[in-house]
Amino acid sequence: MAETDRARRGKGRSDDHLFDRELDHLPPAVRWREWMNRVEATIFAASEPVGRETLARIVGKSCSIDLLIDDIREELRGRPYDLVAVAGGWKHLTRPAYSDAILTAVGGNERAVDLTQSEVLVLMYIAYFQPITRGELSSFFGKEISRDLIGHLRGSGMITSGPRSPTPGAPYTYVTTKEFLLQFGLKTLRDLPELEALEDAGLLNRHSPTADAMLIGATTDEDGEGDDEALSA
Incomplete structure (x- = not known):
């Protein structure tokens, strides 16, 4: 042998x-x-x-x-x-x-990911400000980002868990994946549009929620908790 x-x-x-x-x-x-x-x-x-x-x-x-x-x-x-x-x-x-x-x-591309406008907006913030916690995302949009929304982005392969945040409670952070790059035709994250250009166009604001962001139909957790937990991998 x-x-x-x-x-x-x-x-x-x-x-x-x-x-x-x-x-x-x-x-x-x-x-x-x-x-x-x-x-x-x-x-x-x-x-x-x-x-x-x-x-x-x-x-x-x-x-x-x-x-x-x-x-x-x-x-x-x-x-x-x-x-x-x-x-x-x-x-x-x-x-x-x-x-x-x-x-x-x-027909359509079997790899294409079907995302709502709300999910695309959250994904955009994750892409630019990663690693980022669910609580930090909620602060951007002025309302709680649901675990279901994050779970769908994870299930689609667009995001995954990043390093634990150094903030109290060490909540999970979220980062984009290789599948995100592939879906959006990007070689690396450096190929994302310039953040300043998006802000000038009113599509993204790193300091306060945009009008479009308020369309997000996220709900507050029944237990009232913030970002100290994330969906399991």
Whole structure:
């Protein structure tokens, strides 16, 4: 049994060794094309965005992944889909111009998350001010944010529990997830619109509730407690 395990491990190392990342035997132009094909095929086959570290395993050490991506995107310029940086990696996504045709042919995206306006507003505040507690969210909106609302955002995969707050009672905080980035087409949180621009447009106010925020139909907990508890994971 031990010899079999060692043989399997040895075979795995041998297989890794046989994979030629560098392709030094190929002319530069042919080598570059093969790297492009490897990268595009890997991203195409993946169900989730593929990160830089993963792609680095299939191309030469001196290869610029960013330049490869640029060349692939250039070739896709006239196609109905593109290679998009999202959620910390790259993913094939159809272009917005064809959304109506896709919806008519095959229906909506099964990954699409159905959120109410109230939930979107709360999610927006979490995205900008994370990690944030339910009590702090309630202060922003001037009324209690229900556990049901937070629970739906958690169930949709948009948020998860963050570190405990250093405030009395050490309540849970909430943070956005990779799924949030994917749903909103963001590479990182740095790609969120500038906070000042949203404030200037009256869409968000870090100091007091907006008029839209008052639409939230959240209810106070029956036990009257604040943010000292969160929904279980």
